[in-house]
Amino acid sequence: MFAEPAAPGTSTSKVDTSAFAPTRAYVAGREVAGLEAGEQTSVDLETDTYPKAFTSMPPGRYRFQAVLDRNHNYNYRGRGAGDLISPVIEAEMPGACPQLTLSDELPQKTPEQLLAQLPPDLRKRLGAGLAAVRKVEFISPALTKFWGQPVSVRGYVALPPRYGRDAVTYPTVFKIGGFGSSMVSASADAAFAQIGMASGKLPPMIWVVLDESSATGTHEFADSVNNGPWGTALTAEFLPWLEGQFRMDARSGSRFLTGHSSGGWAGLWLQTRYPATFGGVWATSPDPSDFHDFANVDLYAPSANFYRRDGAEVAAFREGGKVIATNAQFAQLETVLGSYGGQFASFEWVFSPRGQDGRPMPLFDRATGVIDSTVTEYWRSNYDISDRLARDWTTLRNDLDGKIHVVVGGSDTFYLDAPARRLKAVLDRLGARSSFTFVPGRGHFDLYAKGSDSDALTADIAWEMYAIARPGSERTTRMR
Structure with a gap:
């Protein structure tokens, strides 16, 4: 009510x-x-x-x-x-x-009803893009075994304008949706990639827009004791199947990852967990990759509390320099709305050990904000990306060096610039080659805009990927 x-x-x-x-x-x-x-x-x-x-x-x-x-x-x-x-x-x-x-x-709104809400020009272009993209769905043996029922890796594929006219293979971009994304948003993202390639704004590549939504939130394409082996399903099962369906280059140097927010974290995770499989990640505004700063909280600090620090409420969101919600408000509202699918609960379904009740152990007490150190140590050992890089860099260097690219607003709405700076500091200390861009004044939702183009960053990222897959290529304004 x-x-x-x-x-x-x-x-x-x-x-x-x-x-x-x-x-x-x-x-x-x-x-x-x-x-x-x-x-x-x-x-x-x-x-x-x-x-x-x-x-x-x-x-x-x-x-x-x-x-x-x-x-x-x-x-x-x-x-x-x-x-x-x-x-x-x-x-x-x-x-x-x-x-x-x-x-x-x-x-249920039909695609036609959704399109009808758009301005006429955008409606026409998006409609043409949606008609061209292809839905892909692969029943994963690993996930099916875990859940005891068929579970699929799903998404939409956008193909270059000349695809099918010859035997040429193409680089592949795996784009991962953020929190709140779905198959509907995946189809739209694929359609915009189709439109971008047709206009020459984007280089000719195969775009695979992945759906990472589940009944528990976003599964992040990470193997989890609660959600199942999503990383294994993607890399060991879906990827070989997909490369048998489409003319992809099918080599590490031509497989790229990108995503925003939760999708950005998923991209970072896949690149660092399977460094020899992918040729680079471009993560934008990724969820915390260093749990010394997770939702503005140092999870490893003695007596850490998710709601309060030094007597003050911990901020969750900001806008125009003003705090608009605190962690306590966000978490307690989420709790009243239900036990599934919320942002904090979603993190626990991915990162936490399984409790005696068969559900993920909560990171913090929803009434008091007190953090469970047993849970944080499990998170640290298994999912803290910065910690893993620092621990295993000697082993990871050959396959990972130079492949990490992060772009985040300097005033990110969810304060995600802070953990990104921590990740950069860890990589710098390791002597790793990486690329971090902190865009002054930009938040979480306006990061991609440049001038009148609300999605300019997508093109910048795509052309950087293409230059790696096709050395010597030049960015053009029109591909024919």
């Missing part, structure tokens, strides 16, 4: 919350099972709430709405197809909360 103040003279069909405005709405949630049509259920408005109990609302008029999240993905993408919602009802508080009826099912 969601509730927010009702401004006089306004109306809405949706009451919702946002991590970027965590105190805008009151939220109450609970798990329900076996709820049948016509049945009633209640939600505890005192304890299972955020930011406070509903009885603490200041006097006034409020709007209320109920949502049944039928597939447990509210924390990942919000309400969506198949979820049940109630009409928005207004009521005065203090007083009894209104009875809400889950009467409407949200429909």
Whole structure:
């Protein structure tokens, strides 16, 4: 259930919350099972709430709405197809909360409906790109064995304009979506790559846009005791199969990785975990690669707390130099919205050891912020990229040196510039060749823009990759 103040003279069909405005709405949630049509259920408005109990609302008029999240993905993408919602009802508080009826099912939007929301020119170009891309799906034996049911590695492929006219092979870009991405966003990213190559903005390469979403959030293409062997599935199973389907160069020096945010971390992980398989990673605004600075917290500090440091709240997001949410707000809102799919829970599904209850052990207590040092040591031993590089650089150097490229905003919205600086410092101390760019004034969501081009960075990265795969090639404005 969601509730927010009702401004006089306004109306809405949706009451919702946002991590970027965590105190805008009151939220109450609970798990329900076996709820049948016509049945009633209640939600505890005192304890299972955020930011406070509903009885603490200041006097006034409020709007209320109920949502049944039928597939447990509210924390990942919000309400969506198949979820049940109630009409928005207004009521005065203090007083009894209104009875809400889950009467409407949200429909699945067709690609045509999604395209119809775009400006006409973009609609036409994206439609042409979507018609050209190819869906790929490979049932992984390793993941299927882990889960006891068929599990696939999935994505979309964009092919160069001249593909199929001759026997030429091409370099391959593996692009990984960030938190909140899906097969729908993967298809759009592949379509934009198709459009970019057709216009000459991007060099002729095969783009494989991978879906890293799962029921628990993003699996990061990392082998995990909770999510299963996603790294093994990608590199040992999907990659050989894919190279048998398409005319790829099929060599390390022509396989490249890129991704933003969680996709950036996944790219860094794959490059450093399988250094001889890939020829370079271009990670943009990657999630923390050094857990001395994870969500603004040094996980290894004695008596570390995820919520407070030196008596002050730890910031989670910023915008224009102003803190807009804290770790406590973000984590506690996520907890009320459900036990699956949230950002912090997603990290635990990838990084944490499995607890006695069969679920990942939590990094920190959601009520107090106290960090479990047993969990942090497991994270450090298995997934701290900086720590692994420092430990194993002698072994990794020959296959990894010069392959790490990171671009991040100097004012990243989630403070991700700080762990990137730590990663750079570790590589510098090791004498490694790497490339780090900190773009002054840029945040998490405007990093790719240059002038009037909102996606200029993609082209810059693509041409750097192409120069490695095709030495001596020059960047052009039009490929014919």
